[in-house]
Amino acid sequence: MTWIAIPNETGPADKRTAMTPDNVGKLTHAGAEVLVETGLGAGCGYHDELYEEAGARVAGERRELFEKADIVLRVHKPGANEIAQLKKGTIHISYLDPFNEKRLVEALRDQRISAISMEMIPRTTRAQKMDALSSQASLAGYVMVIQAVNRLNRILPMMMTPSGTIKPAKVFVIGAGVAGLQAIATAKRLGARVTAFDTRAVVAEQVESLGASFLKINIGETGQTEDGYARPLSPEQVTKQQQGQADEIAKSDIVITTAQLFGRKPPLLVTRNTIGSMQPGSVIVDMAAETGGNVEGSVPGETVDLDGVTIIGSGNWSGQGCRDASNMYSNNLFNLVEEYWNAEQKSFEVDLNDDILAGCLITHGGEIVNTTIRKHYA
Amino acid sequence: MTWIAIPNETGPADKRTAMTPDNVGKLTHAGAEVLVETGLGAGCGYHDELYEEAGARVAGERRELFEKADIVLRVHKPGANEIAQLKKGTIHISYLDPFNEKRLVEALRDQRISAISMEMIPRTTRAQKMDALSSQASLAGYVMVIQAVNRLNRILPMMMTPSGTIKPAKVFVIGAGVAGLQAIATAKRLGARVTAFDTRAVVAEQVESLGASFLKINIGETGQTEDGYARPLSPEQVTKQQQGQADEIAKSDIVITTAQLFGRKPPLLVTRNTIGSMQPGSVIVDMAAETGGNVEGSVPGETVDLDGVTIIGSGNWSGQGCRDASNMYSNNLFNLVEEYWNAEQKSFEVDLNDDILAGCLITHGGEIVNTTIRKHYA
């Protein structure tokens, strides 16, 4: 009998939940015993009764979950004290941020937990259904635009009216990965003129496939990793990029930065100086604010005003459309569990040779089994 | 020499300004002397210097404006004390709300002010360029959607993704006038399924011309006034409408109400009961909240939570995109002044036979000259 426990999220005011009643139902149907903490889905409007109807047991005490669990499913990384409460051999699936959380990973290893990091799901076609980075980034792209639009002192679409013609607003998106593309699409939908830049050249076609234009900046050789992530730039390249963008940023009403480097601090792309060149009332959204920031002066978790320019660094983007965000994340978790579920033994089977698990399983059997992370720590 | 004075807005935190530097330039070019209060355009990022460059004189003292003015241009109605400061015969152009502000109108009459009410500009094809109700309502339609989207716990567009399919959100717009149509267009742009209802039958085609569907409710004879405004419904008709909508509202993620009756209190369309039938996390926007409300429980100027449903009644909608809103309002004012500007005498000429002025001029030469208002007061 496998116990799957889903505790409430305790992190920064994130209303998401790791499991929706729907997916809990599917888990129990597959033969698992599900234990949820009371109030689990309250933030998204899912009451305890719904979980119970889906076959879960609702536990009043958080401790009980950890002690019983064979599998823990959650959004954010566990607290240090919670790890100690887990049984040895428990499978723990959540975001982990393993590149920066060495201490946490070691604690998991020492507790002999099999920890799966949702950030590390490989970006392969087959793994897409479990890819929470994509699903949440996609929502983030949408939310960032909505937040920016909500703050802007203008409207996005063009309107030719008897009271004068309103020019379409200009939106500039830096970094056209999953979030950037969705931001482009959303801004286009609202009628903005959208331009985008990314260091990966393949992205140009994708940007244009959404009807936006791609800013060409000659910064020399760039390239991408096998997983499709961007490679970091040299300092000269960064300078070139900053210069190349400056003009576009000055003309833009909204700038959205989503540039990330897998496993590294994100690059600084918008300097104080450039911000000064923007019109008062413009808005910048820094998606990376919480992990270091693409924008000079952005404050993690806050919205600040700099020379009349609003800089949004609130983070927790996908929390805004929390119901859809939870649905997607929960689907990702369920798909992952289902993929490795042994229907006969009704248990999660860890196969170290599987290429998806090889990518996302960090600790197992008292060791750090993930080669990328091992290399990173070494 | 005609002095045109533009004072700051003092009303509820509205960042709009009645005149942009652009239009001030046009006025001075036409031969007027323009006097603006210091800080006039600050809310939209227009500094005093810009006004000076456009040929205006910036006055530090508000009193000076009123005393000097031959024409006063502003957004909101004047304060009672300000009227007394005006010269006799001054032309005062602003919103007036004459149906409800009998006292104010009488004060203007007694001061022998020629007061033009921007609400009363007729809805004719020729007058459209001065029609501030339209220009501001149009922006309001956009802003209401953006605010609702920003509050909703879901996203609007459909997304078929590896992490599951997100259904498109449903938006229901009640009242498809200028604001309603723009709300429909904006919600459609963001990918929502949009339905709308209006008592004026002609509107159905207009709604469909935006790709939305029109809800058919049989409430009997309705009709519209010559100016294209809706006629009020009988109590039975209102009940029928409430029932007919109830289902649609329960299914909707966002409900936007814009129903107004020219010169009357807006009808109550969404009852407490109906609100209870909506999903928690849904959003209602009541455009009419400030003038009486289409939604039971909406609070003017505030956003409240009712059974998990967010009800936005913040009002001052066009203030959000204040730069564009100001540009449009300012264009309306300028077009109005220009239409009646006597280029030789460089003055505003009041022609009581002109059909536009006949509609919007309320007091003149110590009398209430507007027939509609006279009838209303009688």
Place this chain on the structure above:
Amino acid sequence: MELVYLSFILILSVFLGFELIQKVPSTLHTPLMSGANAISGITLVGALAGAGSESSILTIILGTTAVTFATINVVGGYLVTDRMLAMFKKKATEK
């Protein structure tokens, strides 16, 4: 010389035949085929001479048989085509 004229006529008719049929909606394929088939019953004209010739018995027999068959082709062909087209027309107006 006659042969020359006939060849001219043949060639021109063939080209004309090619040009006449261009884009035909698939619903018309069968009626068109049937209508063309009726025209090919023109051989009836040739058969008449044989059947009415009063020469040998064989010729008359052959001729009369030819007339019979060709008439079936002509009469049946035109009627069946017309029936198909009538149906077609009804369907079109029903829409």
Place this chain on the structure above:
Amino acid sequence: MELVYLSFILILSVFLGFELIQKVPSTLHTPLMSGANAISGITLVGALAGAGSESSILTIILGTTAVTFATINVVGGYLVTDRMLAMFKKKATEK
């Protein structure tokens, strides 16, 4: 009988002429006209007989004049058409 054949030929050619030209892009109007004009120089074939007949002087003079004019029509017509089309082609590939 000859007249019958000739009439057949005439009728068939006329129909064929109607069918041959269907939709022509406007850029081709002039070349097509010019090319057709060159074909109408076929009257040269008729003129040859007159010019080479060795009958009356008048016939020869008329015939030779006809040959001259018709040849201008034919040679000039084809060449000028070709020139137009060559230009056209260049333009098309330039695009």
Place this chain on the structure above:
Amino acid sequence: MPTIMLINLSYIVAAVLFILGLKLLGSPATARRGNMLSALGMLLAVVVTLLDHAIIDYRWILLGMVIGSVVGALAARLVAMTAMPEMVALFNGFGGIASLLVGWVALAQPQLDNFLLLTVFLSILIGGVTFTGSLVAWGKLSELLPGRPIVFRGQRLVNVALLLANFACGAMFVLDPQQPLWLYLTIALSATMGVMTVIPIGGADMPVIISLLNSYSGLAACAAGFAINNNILIVAGSLVGASGIILTRIMCKAMNRTLGNVLFSGFGAAAAASDKIEGEGTALSAEDAYYVLEAAQSVVIIPGYGMAVAQAQHVVKELQEVLQQNGCEVVYAIHPVAGRMPGHMNVLLAEADVSYDLLLEMDDINPRMETFDVAIVIGANDVVNTAARDTISSPIFGMPIINADYARSVFVLKRSMASGFAGLDNPLFYGKNSRMIFGDAKETVNKLIREFST
């Protein structure tokens, strides 16, 4: 005016009526009028022919015509709507035998030169093939004969032998017209050839064959016209012969086949052809694709990243509408990972204002994929890669795909045989029922739409 002139001038008028008739038959609005005109032409031709001095005795003619008219009219009236094609086949066969007989009768003429004998031979040959071929077609369609292709070992050899023998007989017949043996042999061989040509062809292909035989019967009449030196036979016969060929080609195209393929597929040539298809992916032109779409009752559109690159969403919507106007059901099958971002297809299709109700998820569409006449894959690749389903060794094995290959026909619109995001070969492209329509998706879809303008 001498009678002969009158007759011939009437023939000219009849020819004009035939020409106009055929032309009008090609368009729905005028088809019925066209048929009437052509019938009028026939009436005229027949009536004036009766004035001919060569015709002395009208009794037999009357007999033949009455019998023929009654039989023809009854057959045409009574036949069930569904049995019309076989009725046309039968009529056509009768036309063929009539031409054969006319040719035979021509032998009674006083002077027989070689050319005349040749034309007689041709009318017998073509008329005979038409006759028995049409009978077999009729039999197959009315299920008197088995509808499936009838084939046997060495069939091709037999056919070639038949043809050679027939030509030899023909030569002998021309050289030695007094010997009736050659005549009878020719008739017998032609009749056999007709049978042999049609039996190896499957019932589904019969309409094409009938159209071809129809063209033949025109040619037979034309040959008979030469044999008895009759203009109207030549004109009408060759008109039908030529337009029949064109119609046959059009019908083949509509079935997405070549005539050769129709004629010889029974011989196992089809197997060879499909081998070839396995090898390289069969290209199809937009024009040919049109004929299939025009006939389709249900179409599923499967968009992928290529639609986005080509910005083809608006024209795809157009295509959808054109198909719907044509009475066809159209839905979209959206694979969750199609495109390059979650919901990529949704953004684009919403932009083009495609109704949400038409967008089906993979799991909803797959169970009913078999019921679709055509699946149009627009710039998708990985999401319809059958290797993910069938090839265990494939890196994407196990990823659910949209089973485009289960539809009756699959059109794949892309620019080349290049692979998609995952960089893998796609067996779908080589499928028996798959056709590649190469080119930018937007342009291709545009072409398809244009084809729909009649």
Place this chain on the structure above:
Amino acid sequence: MPTIMLINLSYIVAAVLFILGLKLLGSPATARRGNMLSALGMLLAVVVTLLDHAIIDYRWILLGMVIGSVVGALAARLVAMTAMPEMVALFNGFGGIASLLVGWVALAQPQLDNFLLLTVFLSILIGGVTFTGSLVAWGKLSELLPGRPIVFRGQRLVNVALLLANFACGAMFVLDPQQPLWLYLTIALSATMGVMTVIPIGGADMPVIISLLNSYSGLAACAAGFAINNNILIVAGSLVGASGIILTRIMCKAMNRTLGNVLFSGFGAAAAASDKIEGEGTALSAEDAYYVLEAAQSVVIIPGYGMAVAQAQHVVKELQEVLQQNGCEVVYAIHPVAGRMPGHMNVLLAEADVSYDLLLEMDDINPRMETFDVAIVIGANDVVNTAARDTISSPIFGMPIINADYARSVFVLKRSMASGFAGLDNPLFYGKNSRMIFGDAKETVNKLIREFST
């Protein structure tokens, strides 16, 4: 084979080459090849004709051909590109005179029956008209003659008289061929008729006239063919005659005119026609509109509420692209109050992904409206209502409008003559250069797009 057979069989081949040549000339990709084929046919026909036994003396032939070839080749080589149309006119005239002469020569034949004389008369008549008509056309185009229509009082009467006189002469000529007077008179009258037909026609319409005269020269050759009993002349001549007529019609359509209008507009018939236009608003079919759009260099699209109602924005975008691919400049003129809400057109055009750069405000477009070949008004009414500009009594007088009527042609796409929001009649619809294309805007635009598929 007897020479006569050889010649005639070659003629058949030549005829086939002419047919193929003409066909191929109709499509850009094959036009040049078509011209070559037809030239080959001509060469063949001429060469085999030289084998004719009737030709005894080659000297004069040689002389004529050498002179003709040199002059023709030089003229074709040296003419400026821009002067090609007049060169074609000149060549065409030469063809006409040649046919006239061939007809004349035919009089030298031993037996002259009535039919032959008739054909001789026709070749002289048509040849003569073609000759002088073409010369006048050439003169007008090369500006040797004034390009404007030359008209005078009673012109029509004169022309009718000319025609009658000519027919009378013809009759006399046939009845009394010995009297050369009739011949000469016929020649003179025909020549005069040619001049009279073309002088009242303006220079801009010359291309159409040349095409018509080209058709005539084909007919002249055909008539000459009858006169000398020559198949190839008949076939080639009537091919050119018929295809020339079709081409003339196509060219008229492209100019949005009828042939009658072209031929008689000089007589003030145009004035009468335009009176009629003033009265009711001239309808135009989408097919005819296509010819104008196909030739347009610049088009402005003026959308209104009707575009929204028809949900035509996507197809309008398509039309824009089709026009652009055709080398035409396309912009949109957006009136601030178009539609039923501020920015209505913007919402729709953004949905259809029309580039913002193509959207021009009223004030930007009006100054350059004259430079547009066509203004397409799509479901707009009030915003292009010229009464607002021109009619002081109009309730909307003073409202700025988009001056669609200043464009060279205006197409108004709406369902009826009904008024718009303001409920007012719109004088634009009755303008001389306005054409109403009735029907749902989406369907109409769709039809236009379809027409563009060659």
